[in-house]
Amino acid sequence: MAEFIPQPSCADAHEPNSLSISQATQRITDLILPITESETRSLRDALDFVLHTDIISPINVPPHNNSAMDGYAIHGSDITSDKFSLRQVGIAYAGQPFDGAIQQGECIRIMTGAMMPADCDTVIMQEHVEVNDTLITIHGLHQHGQNVRMAGEDLKFDEAVLSEGHKITPADLGLIASLGIAELTVKRRIRVAFFSTGDELRSIGEELQAGEIYDSNRYTLHGMLSHLNVEIIDMGVVPDQKQALREALQQASEQADVVLTTGGVSVGDADYVKEMLTELGKVDFWKIAMKPGRPLAFGTINNTLFFGLPGNPVSVMVTFYQFALPALLQLSGEAAPVKQLIQVNCVSPIRKRAGRFEFQRGILFQDNHGVTQVKTTGEQGSGILRSMSIANCFILLEEQCDGIEPNTIVTVQPFSGLI
Numbered sequence: 001m002a003e004f005i006p007q008p009s010c011a012d013a014h015e016p017n018s019l020s021i022s023q024a025t026q027r028i029t030d031l032i033l034p035i036t037e038s039e040t041r042s043l044r045d046a047l048d049f050v051l052h053t054d055i056i057s058p059i060n061v062p063p064h065n066n067s068a069m070d071g072y073a074i075h076g077s078d079i080t081s082d083k084f085s086l087r088q089v090g091i092a093y094a095g096q097p098f099d100g101a102i103q104q105g106e107c108i109r110i111m112t113g114a115m116m117p118a119d120c121d122t123v124i125m126q127e128h129v130e131v132n133d134t135l136i137t138i139h140g141l142h143q144h145g146q147n148v149r150m151a152g153e154d155l156k157f158d159e160a161v162l163s164e165g166h167k168i169t170p171a172d173l174g175l176i177a178s179l180g181i182a183e184l185t186v187k188r189r190i191r192v193a194f195f196s197t198g199d200e201l202r203s204i205g206e207e208l209q210a211g212e213i214y215d216s217n218r219y220t221l222h223g224m225l226s227h228l229n230v231e232i233i234d235m236g237v238v239p240d241q242k243q244a245l246r247e248a249l250q251q252a253s254e255q256a257d258v259v260l261t262t263g264g265v266s267v268g269d270a271d272y273v274k275e276m277l278t279e280l281g282k283v284d285f286w287k288i289a290m291k292p293g294r295p296l297a298f299g300t301i302n303n304t305l306f307f308g309l310p311g312n313p314v315s316v317m318v319t320f321y322q323f324a325l326p327a328l329l330q331l332s333g334e335a336a337p338v339k340q341l342i343q344v345n346c347v348s349p350i351r352k353r354a355g356r357f358e359f360q361r362g363i364l365f366q367d368n369h370g371v372t373q374v375k376t377t378g379e380q381g382s383g384i385l386r387s388m389s390i391a392n393c394f395i396l397l398e399e400q401c402d403g404i405e406p407n408t409i410v411t412v413q414p415f416s417g418l419i
Contacts, residue, residue, distance in 0.1 A: 018287040018294065020399070021322070021357050027284055028298060028323060032305065034333040035257065037188045043176055046168050048229035049186035050334045055162040060152035061178050065116040067092075069147045072129055072136060073110040073120035075102070076144030085137045092117065107136065116148060123147035155179070165335040167229075187333045193256035194221050195235035195248055197264040197273060198311065203237065216385060217262040217309075217316050224320055228328060240264065245276050253280070253301035257331060260324060263311030273297060273308045281306065289399065290357045292382035293319040305331065312382035318359045318394070321418050340417025346395065346410040348375040354402040361391035362412060374412050391415070 019027070038052035067073065074086060086107040092098040094113035102108060102119040110116070110123060122144055130137040155161060161179070162172060168184070176184070201215040202208055215237055225232050233256055238248045245264070252259040264273035274297050277283050281301035286308070288296050292315040297308030307324045309316045329337060344364065352358055361377040374395060377387040394413040397404070404410065 018289040019285050020289055024285060024288050024296070024298070024323065025326070028327050029330065031284065031300070032327055032330045034331060035187055035190060038185050039188050040183050041186055043173060043182055043184060046184045046186055047170065047173060049168055049184070049189070050229075050332055051162055051164050051166045051168065052185045052187045052333070054160055054164050055176065055179070055181070055184075057155045057157055057159045057161050057179055058181070059155075059179060060157050061155040062149055062151060062153065064151050066094075066149050067110045067112055067114050067116060067123045067147065068149050069123050069125040070112050071110060071123050071125040071147065072107045072138075073098075073102075073116055074107040074122050074124060074138075075104055075120060076122040078104060078107075079122070079138075079142050079144060082141050083137065083139055085135055088134045088136055121145055121148065163335075165333055167334050189229055189231050190258065190328065190332050191231040191233060191256040192225055192258045192260060192328065193233035193235055193252035194218065194225070194260035194262075195252070196237045196262045197240060197245065198237065199240045201237045216313055217311070220313065220316060220385075221260060221262070221320065224317070224325070228325075228332075230328065230332070240272065242272050242276065245272050246280065249276055249280055249301060249306075253304040253306075256304060258305045258307070258324075258328060259301065260307050260309060260320075262309045262316050264308065277301065277306060277308065289355070290318075290322075290359070292359065292380075293322075294356070296323065298323070310382070313385040314361070314382045314388055317388050321394075322359070325418065337417075340414060341396070342412050342414065343409055344372055344374045344412050346374050346376075346404060346408055347406055349406050350376060350395070350397065350404045352397055352401055352403045354400050357399050358397040358401075360395040360397060361387040362393045362395040363391060364393050364412065364414060374410065 041049060078086060086105055088109060089102060089106045090098045090100055091109040092114040093111050097115040098108050098117050102117050108117060123146065124138050124142060125147060128138060128140050130139065196215050196217050200212050202212050203215060218234060222232060222234060235248060235252060238244050261273055274283060274286055277297055277299050281299055283297060283299040286295060286297040288294060292312060293310055295310050296319050299306050305327065309319050350360060360380055362374045363377060364372060364374050367373055374393065376395065377391050380387065392415050396411040396413055
């Protein structure tokens with residue numbers, strides 16, 4: 001009898017033909033061409049959309065010199081000492097400029113935001129002024145040009161304001177409104193279709209039979225996708241049947257720019273996703289030297305990107321955040337986000353075998369001295385979804401790491417930087 005030789009598996013410290021995280025990331029990046037289709041949206045409806053064209057300022061902001069304080073507009077040359085008097089000859093409100101000449105030794109009352117008279121270049125705040133009918137006396141040391149906002153101080157005419165690929169934020173809405181721009185040309189939202197695979201999966205509300213579980217992955221995926229400005233197409237649960245999977249993949253690829261599935265990408269007898277992807281499109285890779293999340297199928301069906309995520313709930317979230325999320329942002333035309341990593345002390349011991357990159361779930365916290373530290377969530381099994389619920393970060397452990405002792409500095413990726 002021939003000697004039995006075990007095949008490589010996810011239990012191995014390192015599996016041949018598996019890609020490193022950087023290699024997999026580069027393969028994905030090289031395959032993506034950002035969308036070029038655009039649409040016009042009103043300013044209020046453009047939040048979270050990606051700019052298709054640069055925004056150039058059509059005006060100066062502010063459009064005129066104006067007062068930064070409630071007070072008195074004066075000639076700066078009238079400042080001769082730490083106490084001097086002027087005669088008030090008028091008043092200016094925001095939107096109601098003073099129309100008249102202001103001579104040396106004269107001033108006007110002016111409100112915050114009011115247009116500065118051409119004759120004046122300095123504002124004295126009202127708290128430093130003693131008023132006696134039309135005669136005002138100014139106390140204290142003051143500087144020529146103080147408390148005045150200059151025209152174009154925020155933005156100058158013809159200045160580049162926001163660039164193509166910028167994702168519109170609430171602050172941007174106000175900034176663009178200050179330019180008087182009512183509509184924006186933005187990139188259309190990408191369409192993302194997703195479904196779970198597995199005969200054992202049941203939807204919420206159904207009664208579980210022996211060996212069945214509720215489908216949690218679709219809810220997790222929907223939640224993560226909802227933080228992005230994408231069109232979501234939930235295709236439900238597809239059974240572990242080749243024809244059903246074939247039809248679902250064909251339908252999804254016709255409707256969406258990206259297809260995400262969970263489960264069916266390992267080497268089990270009923271794991272058909274990789275096989276169907278090979279039949280209908282192209283498999284670029286399907287194994288990564290990481291934990292959790294080793295089986296990740298990536299490829300294309302026609303012009304549609306495909307991510308076959310693992311079935312274990314934690315693996316779904318890890319692979320989505322590390323690979324699918326950056327790809328979705330790149331495809332949408334959004335400028336590449338900066339990866340947020342910090343170095344902190346880990347108070348927990350961590351067991352690990354060298355050979356694969358690991359994403360341990362962690363909790364960032366402040367100790368009694370106000371110092372930020374991190375600890376693990378406990379057991380790190382890829383099926384323990386609760387570990388992601390209580391975690392607020394990933395602890396990143398390089399391939400060569402073979403475990404760490406308590407009070408070791410580690411690299412941490414906060415969840416707040418992922419969405």
